[in-house]
Amino acid sequence: MRELLPLALLGGALGLDVVCFPQMMISRPLVAATIAGAFVGDATTGILVGATLELIALATLPFGASRYPEWGSAAVVGGAIAATLQMDRAGALTIGVLAGLATAWVGGWTLVKLRQFNAWLARRQRPALDAGSRGAVAGLQIAGLTADFVRAATLTAVSYLLLFPVSYATLGVWSFGDRTSRAVVMGLAIAVAASAAWTNFHSARGARWCFAAGLAVGLLVLVAR
Amino acid sequence: MTLVLNRIDDRLIHGQVVVGWGQPLDVRFIVLVDDAVAESEWEQELYRMGVPPEMEIRFHSAADAATRLDEYRMEGQPGILLTGDIATMRALVERGGVRDVNIGGIHHRAGRVQHLRYVFLSEAEQEALRELATHGALVTAQDVPAARAIPLNELLGAREDA
């Protein structure tokens, strides 16, 4: 568990990117899980988990006021667990993705709590804000950023600490083969991504034909390889 | 098709409406009912920029809209009826035959209490919502399609700390 502290700090930084700063999408699962995998020595495994989570994440649009999963810390947990468990063992990808999804779901709840905490702080500062205090404005901003980093780092640490032993034990009694395990997870991820693509893009004129043409190209490339 | 959503949202046109609801329901037009916006060219211009070119937006005052809703219900494509406050929606329930009301966002202002993370209501607004229900409207709160539709009684009973 020597990796716990660096992973928590990484989860904190990438979780902060989801909403607060700097929103450069280093928190996207494809990026975050790959970096986490590299952190524990296996970027290739990290990116397999990241790509799978990225497909699923395509269906969640982060509209400001709605509740959505927190992918940054989640992908760090999922990528690190799968990379540590060794990807060549059947079930490792499945378990990494599952850990990522569970953390993302809890992470969405922690974001709601963070926003409630920020509102509480803002209420306490209301008289100063009404009086035009620039210190109050900057203070609220810094407090919110700090709280979000602490939230994401704590989420990553707790989730990794709880899920790693469960994942390790689960992998020991995993009964499906590697190919079946990957096929099930990928099938679901592709289904979620395809429905998201349809929902997001179908209203643009010609988008359906573009998708069909792209699919034909993709399948041709597969056949040709 | 018809008006597939009758929504109260003080942000009027924004992402949850245009993308969150608009895309899965394949919405082709929005009827924005607001007395102030109906009179203001520059505000209409701004809101027009907020919807995609393939989506139409029509502006009405509450009085005007009440007489036009039957016409909109006959349209061949799905649309959204949108008001920025409860009073305007109440006029449409009473005079325009609206039967389902979605509360999508009423945000913080002095004198309002938080019920959900996206619904803050004053005493008068709570009473106005009850009156909508007594006029036969089914009132629920739901910000995006994937969220649960929360019935009015549960909404009014809920208290959250922001």
Place this chain on the structure above:
Amino acid sequence: MPALTWVNVFSRLLAIQGSWNYENLIGNGVGFCLEPVLRQLPGGTHGPAFKAAISRESAYFNAHPYLAAVAVGALARAELSGVPAERIERFRTALCGPLGSVGDRLVWAGWLPFCSLLALVAFGLGARPLAVLLIFLLLYNAGHLALRAWGLHVGWTRGLGVASALANPVLRQGPAHLARAAAAIAGVALPLTVAHVVPGRGSVLAVVLIAAALTAAVLVRLHGRVEGYKLALVLIALFALVSVAR
């Protein structure tokens, strides 16, 4: 706007959502970003004009975080030009929705999935992890940072007349073009990604793609009432349980 002030405001824009909350959403962030500009008001930071402006600008505001730069630029211009407070407040309110809607369509539903799917194509074609990450991050952030910089510039130069800037073809037609491009890239990315992750060829791949297409059709028919990630979480958890129990 002096260059140093511009840099100060632009860097603060990256943290505009730092205190996001359910009461005033990104309102405090707008005040935080505007603060370096408002120091130029008569009387400086201790003057009544500065204090009134800070109070006004840190009230409720909601918009897409990138396009909020347009509002920050326009409000900075309005405040320094001495536009009456009532007009500024009305303008501020009217900007929220359109900037949110345009940004959500252009970025969250367009540019982000486009870049993400393009990176997945590279992944599916066997590119190294570092290359996949660089493709995604460099492409995405070229658009992201350019949009913020454009927003601040156009808001500042046009002030209260910024509505016309939202008629920019990139904002009006961009989402539709991006949707078509992303749809095409999605078509390429999905089978390549499956083939890269699932070992072997032929029948397994065909079964995965057909099952995925059927599940996707069900999800589409549900009109967004079921969240894909929750469905995936439940079904993968069930699969893991079966694998452990049998």
